[in-house]
Amino acid sequence: MSQECREKVLAKLTTARYELEDALNLTTQVERYDSAVLPELTRIKLASMIADLNGVLHQLEASQ
Numbered sequence: 001m002s003q004e005c006r007e008k009v010l011a012k013l014t015t016a017r018y019e020l021e022d023a024l025n026l027t028t029q030v031e032r033y034d035s036a037v038l039p040e041l042t043r044i045k046l047a048s049m050i051a052d053l054n055g056v057l058h059q060l061e062a063s064q
Contacts, residue, residue, distance in 0.1 A: 010057065010060055010061070013053055016053060017053040020046055020053070021050055023046060027043060027046075
């Protein structure tokens with residue numbers, strides 16, 4: 001993979017991680033008032049997706 005392509009992939013994955021983190025943080029803040037926003041299992045899945053993305057990002061960064 002070329003350096004330019006790798007940087008684009010890293011940028012997109014980083015953006016995706018930030019978006020997922022924002023969504024999770026929003027639901028956590030709102031949960032105090034409305035627990036029906038996202039079920040607990042969905043929040044756990046989001047947290048897992050964030051962790052998976054972090055792992056992929058670390059692998060890509062380490063392979064440079």
